[in-house]
Amino acid sequence: MTRQMTGAEMVIQAFIDQGVDTIFGYPGGAVLPIYDEIFQQDKINHILVRHEQGAGHAAEGYARSTGKPGVVLVTSGPGATNMVTALTDALMDSIPLVCITGQVPTHLIGTDGFQECDTVGITRPCTKHNWLVQKIEDLPKILHEAFRIATTGRPGPVVVDIPKNIQFQTGTYVNHKDQAQTQYKPRVKGDDTAIREAVALMAAAKKPVLYTGGGVVNAGPAASRLLREFVKLSGFPITSTLMGLGAYPASGPNWLGMLGMHGTYEANLAMHDCDVMVCIGARFDDRITGRIDAFSPNSKKIHIDIDPSSINKNVRADIPIVGDVAYVLEDMIKVWKQTQPVQDKAALNAWWQQIAVWKAKKCLAYRKHSDVIMPQYAIERLYQLTKGHDTYITTEVGQHQMWAAQYFGFEEPNRWMTSGGLGTMGYGLPAALGVQIAHPDALVIDIAGDASVQMNIQEMATAIQYEAPIKVFILNNQYMGMVRQWQQLLHGNRLSHSYTEAMPDFVKLAEAYGGVGIKAERPDELDDAINEMIAVKRPVIFDCRVANLANCFPMIPSGKAHNEMLLGDASDDEIDTAIGASGKMLV
Amino acid sequence: MMIVAGQSQSAYFLEETSTVAETHTLSVLVDNEPGVLARVIGLFSGRGYNIESLTVSEVEHEKHLSRITIVTTGTPQVITQIMNQLGRLVPVHRVVNLTKSGDSIERELALVKVAGKGEHRVEALRLAQAFEAKTVDATLESFVFELTGTPADIDRFVNLMTECGLVEVARTGLAALARGKTGM
Numbered sequence: 001m002t003r004q005m006t007g008a009e010m011v012i013q014a015f016i017d018q019g020v021d022t023i024f025g026y027p028g029g030a031v032l033p034i035y036d037e038i039f040q041q042d043k044i045n046h047i048l049v050r051h052e053q054g055a056g057h058a059a060e061g062y063a064r065s066t067g068k069p070g071v072v073l074v075t076s077g078p079g080a081t082n083m084v085t086a087l088t089d090a091l092m093d094s095i096p097l098v099c100i101t102g103q104v105p106t107h108l109i110g111t112d113g114f115q116e117c118d119t120v121g122i123t124r125p126c127t128k129h130n131w132l133v134q135k136i137e138d139l140p141k142i143l144h145e146a147f148r149i150a151t152t153g154r155p156g157p158v159v160v161d162i163p164k165n166i167q168f169q170t171g172t173y174v175n176h177k178d179q180a181q182t183q184y185k186p187r188v189k190g191d192d193t194a195i196r197e198a199v200a201l202m203a204a205a206k207k208p209v210l211y212t213g214g215g216v217v218n219a220g221p222a223a224s225r226l227l228r229e230f231v232k233l234s235g236f237p238i239t240s241t242l243m244g245l246g247a248y249p250a251s252g253p254n255w256l257g258m259l260g261m262h263g264t265y266e267a268n269l270a271m272h273d274c275d276v277m278v279c280i281g282a283r284f285d286d287r288i289t290g291r292i293d294a295f296s297p298n299s300k301k302i303h304i305d306i307d308p309s310s311i312n313k314n315v316r317a318d319i320p321i322v323g324d325v326a327y328v329l330e331d332m333i334k335v336w337k338q339t340q341p342v343q344d345k346a347a348l349n350a351w352w353q354q355i356a357v358w359k360a361k362k363c364l365a366y367r368k369h370s371d372v373i374m375p376q377y378a379i380e381r382l383y384q385l386t387k388g389h390d391t392y393i394t395t396e397v398g399q400h401q402m403w404a405a406q407y408f409g410f411e412e413p414n415r416w417m418t419s420g421g422l423g424t425m426g427y428g429l430p431a432a433l434g435v436q437i438a439h440p441d442a443l444v445i446d447i448a449g450d451a452s453v454q455m456n457i458q459e460m461a462t463a464i465q466y467e468a469p470i471k472v473f474i475l476n477n478q479y480m481g482m483v484r485q486w487q488q489l490l491h492g493n494r495l496s497h498s499y500t501e502a503m504p505d506f507v508k509l510a511e512a513y514g515g516v517g518i519k520a521e522r523p524d525e526l527d528d529a530i531n532e533m534i535a536v537k538r539p540v541i542f543d544c545r546v547a548n549l550a551n552c553f554p555m556i557p558s559g560k561a562h563n564e565m566l567l568g569d570a571s572d573d574e575i576d577t578a579i580g581a582s583g584k585m586l587v
Numbered sequence: 588m589m590i591v592a593g594q595s596q597s598a599y600f601l602e603e604t605s606t607v608a609e610t611h612t613l614s615v616l617v618d619n620e621p622g623v624l625a626r627v628i629g630l631f632s633g634r635g636y637n638i639e640s641l642t643v644s645e646v647e648h649e650k651h652l653s654r655i656t657i658v659t660t661g662t663p664q665v666i667t668q669i670m671n672q673l674g675r676l677v678p679v680h681r682v683v684n685l686t687k688s689g690d691s692i693e694r695e696l697a698l699v700k701v702a703g704k705g706e707h708r709v710e711a712l713r714l715a716q717a718f719e720a721k722t723v724d725a726t727l728e729s730f731v732f733e734l735t736g737t738p739a740d741i742d743r744f745v746n747l748m749t750e751c752g753l754v755e756v757a758r759t760g761l762a763a764l765a766r767g768k769t770g771m
């Protein structure tokens with residue numbers, strides 16, 4: 001289809017042609033022509049946020065829960081700079097975002113014009129790619145290429161910066177959907193020889209472990225299905241990073257729980273002691289490996305990733321396979337079925353017995369109290385009481401995030417949105433909004449901390465406006481709990497600025513926004529309160545008062561190896577000396 | 588198939604890990620579009636890689652292609668990582684490691700200004716002739732020499748010129764191509 005239209009119309013037309021139904025945005029001078037087009041159409045639903053960062057995280061939540069790209073529209077200058085955190089977050093966690101920013105007219109670029117900033121310069125390191133549109137003729141190609149680049153290969157955020165005069169200019173619009181405009185073409189199919197090699201190595205394994213990550217979720221529902229099939233076929237134990245939770249069900253027989261700094265004892269020890277490690281769509285981040293020179297010292301490593309630069313970046317792979325996880329898993333399953341390998345059953349049995357011994361440690365056990373709600377207990381109850389529902393969970397960043405990952409069981413992919421790579425406090429509430437907009441009838445819960453939730457609390461107003469009944473479940477410990485925990489571990493328990501002296505009344509705050517406030521202070525009132533929250537079909541802030549000084553365990557202290565974990569029953573002495581001088585240098 | 592411990596059977600058998608820093612010359616073919624150099628340089632500064640020399644110029648006008656030649660140092664693992672990171676940039680078409688792929692020709696051009704009288708002046712001119720440098724400017728008290736050669740040739744020439752009244756030097760950075768009949 002070829003038509004004459006203005007730049008502003010092209011933006012909307014390209015959205016329509018790309019199948020976009022919802023965008024998140026905030027108006028301003030440099031995007032008014034586009035807002036004028038939005039006003040005159042009804043195909044695209046625009047969600048007016050209260051802060052551009054909120055638009056970014058909402059779009060991330062939308063994207064991660066639907067598998068579609070999230071779309072954002074913001075103005076020049078402060079609109080663009082407010083997006084930087086969300087763009088960086090999306091880059092770190094490989095979330096497809098298309099962000100349109102307005103820019104001052106081309107003749108004013110470089111003059112320090114009002115609300116001018118070097119958007120492409122500022123966002124270059126925090127996008128997969130970005131463009132400053134300089135001619136109306138380029139706009140249709142750039143818009144469609146932006147979607148292609150954001151959504152294919154390793155997904156990520158892109159920015160299209162459009163000067164205001166170009167939004168007004170008229171040009172020829174062509175629908176370039178799925179037509180490559182650049183030579184960018186990610187490799188999706190894994191190398192055949194490497195795949196055969198990998199299957200042979202796995203088939204001979206005595207102590208194998210599958211280590212999966214967000215790449216499995218990003219590769220779409222087929223990848224999770226294939227992963228489950230492969231686990232069944234091989235019988236291997238499986239663990240996952242924070243980002244990959246749900247790709248394999250938490251109730252599955254081969255599940256070891258999450259690995260890494262706050263991962264389970266069994267997952268981390270299996271990683272440490274295995275002889276064959278199969279990393280699928282994960283990237284050996286420092287939160288996973290701990291001390292790198294002590295990381296899984298005796299294993300052969302197979303690494304499947306769509307991004308060649310992830311391979312051999314932190315940990316050397318013996319068999320690297322560049323490709324889309326779904327394609328590679330499909331081929332692996334084929335080769336496994338063809339070759340019908342004879343596994344070393346005795347060795348595998350011994351391995352599972354060893355795992356059972358580690359599991360028996362019950363690393364997630366904690367002491368319950370009858371008068372104070374333990375944060376772990378709150379998550380356990382939340383999980384149990386929401387089980388029959390169509391539930392999506394987002395989180396903020398801190399202890400509550402780790403407890404959510406540890407105590408909430410995820411059965412399906414795309415149900416768990418959390419800021420993993422960047423660790424952005426303030427992510428969860430707007431992300432929940434984005435999820436709820438995409439799934440209006442679902443139960444969407446932001447598991448929050450009292451500090452984090454205040455970073456984008458303004459999006460409560462957006463939730464009210466769009467009748468998005470998100471549930472903000474705050475584990476309120478009065479502290480920046482994770483900071484306090486580190487100060488206890490690393491800095492002689494000197495709690496410098498980690499206590500929140502002036503905490504808002506969250507119940508009244510909810511009411512001030514027009515939502516519902518619920519508070520629970522004692523374990524015996526928790527279930528009723530949670531059930532009330534679930535029943536309310538309006539936005540809720542739930543102030544769950546929990547034990548103030550609880551620590552999040554297990555924990556691999558910075559600078560330590562996987563087999564040097566701190567467990568929940570660790571004595572206080574052990575905690576004070578857990579981290580050596582070099583570990584203190586790490587974050 | 589039997590997998591022997593400690594011995595990968597992979598066709599992708601990797602180089603042994605070494606912690607010794609090496610100097611490599613990378614040739615990068617990119618779309619000649621605004622900001623492409625900033626992307627490359629930003630990648631190096633952002634990830635803490637070294638740039639010892641960097642040259643860029645359009646090489647195919649119709650296709651809007653530029654060639655960037657980068658000299659960098661790092662362990663083999665870091666060099667591979669640099670190449671992979673460059674490969675991730677959307678405008679990058681190809682990345683070739685000229686140092687690893689075998690024989691290559693490396694050339695640099697320098698303009699070298701010397702000033703002096705008497706014996707110094709005579710010596711400067713003699714050395715310039717020995718290095719086959721061209722004299723591209725002369726006054727009664729100065730010369731500007733143009734020299735093309737490997738970076739090491741130029742280093743040597745410039746070092747000698749410091750004894751002969753060296754005023755200043757401008758160098759282009761490296762241009763490099765693989766030997767033989769095929770392109771990158």
Ligand SMILES: Cc1ncc(C[n+]2csc(CCOP(=O)(O)OP(=O)(O)O)c2C)c(N)n1
Pocket residue numbers: 396397398399400401423424425426448449450451452453475477479480481482483
């Ligand atoms: C934007 C941002 N600023 C600072 C931090 C550092 N940080 C990590 S966790 C944390 C405390 C979070 O406290 P809270 O939200 O109350 O959660 P809790 O740990 O108590 O569960 C802080 C300040 C961060 N991750 N993000």
